[in-house]
Amino acid sequence: MASNPHLTQPGRAPGGALPAALSTADWRDYWSLLKPRVMTLVVFTGACGLFAAPGHIHPFLAFVAILCIATGAGAAAAFNQWWEADIDAVMKRTASRPLPSGRLEPDQALAFAIILSVASVVTLGFATNWVAAAWLAFSIFFYAVVYTIWLKPRTPQNIVIGGAAGAFPPIIGWAAVTGDVTALPLLLFAIVFAWTPPHFWALALFVRSDYANAGIPMLPVTHGVRETRRQILAYSLVLAAVAVAPWALGLLGAVYGLSATLLSLVFVALAARVAASTTEEPAEMQAEKRLFKYSLLYLAAIFAALVVDRSVA
Amino acid sequence: MNWSPDEEQAYVARRRKRNLVIGLVLGAFACLFYGITISRMAG
DSSP, X not given: OTTOGGGSSTTOOTTSOOOGGGOOOOHHHHHHHTOHHHHHHHHHHHHHHHHHSSSOOOHHHHHHHHHHHHHHHHHHHXXXXXXXXXXXXXXXXXXXXXXXXXSSOHHHHHXXXXXXXXXXXXXXXXXXXXXXXXXXXHHHHIIIIIIIIIITTTOTTHHHHHHHHHTOHHHHHHXXXXXXXXXXHHHHHHHHHHHHHHHHHHHHHHTHHHHHHHTOOOHHHHXXXXXXXXXXXXXXXXXXXXXXXXXXXXXSOHHHHHHHHHHHHHHHHHXXXXXXXXXXXXXXXXXXXXXXXXXXXXHHHHHHXXXXXXXXX | OOOOHXXXXXXXXXXXXXXXXXXXXXXXXXXXXXHHHHHHHHO
């Protein structure tokens, strides 16, 4: 405690919350509550869903829709950090976040999350339609309650459920234009859903001691490295099948089909190398690190191919 | 409260910056709704 200047400053009651009016937080702490790096992925997939949708939307309303999707995702991230402040405090990767470090009070973070949630949903509803707003509201609820509070601390399949939480933006983007949800946005949802487990488990393999210390039942901690590698390969095969499905079903053209096939083949090849690896030492997990990096490129490229395909169609 | 002058000054500066950002965000929010209204009327 003594090492944390925020917890020993004058005006704070011992062990108690600092009055909001005396908060030491500045705007950067609120900004980091939104997990801006995760937000870039959400913005990108949401924007791709919006651009791929048939129909027309005023450019300013498209901008507002993407802004609302990003804000809603940020609100969900703030809920997540509010709930997991004690877990974040014991993980190296997250210990310096505003809540565990004491720069921000839990009540402030919760109020911030609620305000952003309501503002993003209502604004999206007014700007586009209430179908998109309802999907955004459900995605915030799913991430904050179903994933963060309910399932993440209880099941080693938490990342699979988390994948669903992060897969809503393309649906919301699509619904913002069309006012409904058809097969293609559902397949886009399925791509992000199937992509998440191999992406996060590749990371979890080489930072598993962090999760073990925090008591989070991540698959590498509960079922071991070997089982995690096997599941990474299994989900990669599912991902490859789902990724080419929009083309196979005739919903997208050859540009997307060729791109998805090539990108998925490389993904599966890298996942196979992970599955064949036997090292238990995080520093030596080159195959896992390579898959993790490639998975970021993969998702960006798949969605870019989708937009290009729709543009040339 | 027993803040030193330096702590007091740093706190006031942080609060001022935070209030400025809140003001800017509220202003942007008002502009956003103005833009939404105009865009919907145009569309």
